[in-house]
Amino acid sequence: NLSNVAQKYNLFCLLKVFLALLGNFFTVLMNLLEFKRSRSLQPNELIMLSLTLSNGLAVISYGIWFVIYLMNFCPYFGDTGYQVLDFLSLFLTKTSYWFTAWICCYYCVKVVKVKWRFFMRLKQRIHKGVNTLIVGTVLGNFVICLPIVFNIKLKTNSTNLKEQCRDYYVLGSSTYIHATTLSVLTSFLPLVLMLISSTGIVVFLCKHSRTMNKNSSSGATSHSDAPTAVAKMIVALIILYIICTGTVFALSFIVTMVESDTLIVISYMDCLYSAGSSTILIVGTVKLRQS
Numbered sequence: 001n002l003s004n005v006a007q008k009y010n011l012f013c014l015l016k017v018f019l020a021l022l023g024n025f026f027t028v029l030m031n032l033l034e035f036k037r038s039r040s041l042q043p044n045e046l047i048m049l050s051l052t053l054s055n056g057l058a059v060i061s062y063g064i065w066f067v068i069y070l071m072n073f074c075p076y077f078g079d080t081g082y083q084v085l086d087f088l089s090l091f092l093t094k095t096s097y098w099f100t101a102w103i104c105c106y107y108c109v110k111v112v113k114v115k116w117r118f119f120m121r122l123k124q125r126i127h128k129g130v131n132t133l134i135v136g137t138v139l140g141n142f143v144i145c146l147p148i149v150f151n152i153k154l155k156t157n158s159t160n161l162k163e164q165c166r167d168y169y170v171l172g173s174s175t176y177i178h179a180t181t182l183s184v185l186t187s188f189l190p191l192v193l194m195l196i197s198s199t200g201i202v203v204f205l206c207k208h209s210r211t212m213n214k215n216s217s218s219g220a221t222s223h224s225d226a227p228t229a230v231a232k233m234i235v236a237l238i239i240l241y242i243i244c245t246g247t248v249f250a251l252s253f254i255v256t257m258v259e260s261d262t263l264i265v266i267s268y269m270d271c272l273y274s275a276g277s278s279t280i281l282i283v284g285t286v287k288l289r290q291s
Helices: 001-036 043-070 075-109 117-151 161-166 173-217 226-254 260-288
Strands: none
Touching: 001 043, 001 173, 043 075, 043 161, 075 117, 075 161, 075 173, 075 226, 117 173, 173 226
16 A cells, blocks of 8 residues: 555656646746747846746756656666756756745836835846846856765665665765755745745735725726736745745655655655746736736
8 A cells, every 4th residue: 555655656746747847848938939029038037937947957857866766776877867966956946946036026126116225226227137147046056056966975885776776865064064054045045035025015015006096086097907916926936935845844854754755755845836836927927918
């Protein structure tokens, strides 16, 4: 029974990889068609394209990793195979987290209207700074995630193939220090930016709604639904982000009690975030273009 459950769970993980891949590359196709039509991409579309590309490539990396990990193919690839796949999965996933935070910040700057000098300058310069922001995010995450390759070592002296392929992290003080630093810089900080941005948008929309209600009672015309669509999309992304990252932290402790694979659960939640975020971006983009 336990083996049947494990097989169904593994098949479900692979199905989630396929769905995440399909959703992300559909979003990439939408942006490429928009670029072909207009010969340019807006800053928000450029960030979304970067987000979906990193998600899609991460899912490909996870798909290859699932096959090697679940089928015990690690002897054919050695340390290098796991080092490359784990680094790519981590780097691309953390990069997508930051792109999610940047898209929230971008919409906050574009939607919220305040007369602060810093905010006004940011609103004027954000179009020119997006390319630099994307390159800086990629390089920064590359440097932060690179040390993971030094913590991967297959146990070649083990006679158990399953143990050799599934217990390949070298644990030590440097591992915990890197894991803590990684969590703060690539999971906690993006979440803080998302929450600040979403709070700013929601507060502004509440004030704006009250103003529009007063104007409508005096005979003013109706306003666009675009800011509301943006707010819904951002809040949905943040909720998905919190659920996925929170579940990873919680299940990391629970799965060890039932002799499950922590790495499988973490990989599954990353794929779930990738699939969910692509769906939210597709729906949100369609509503924005209709507004």
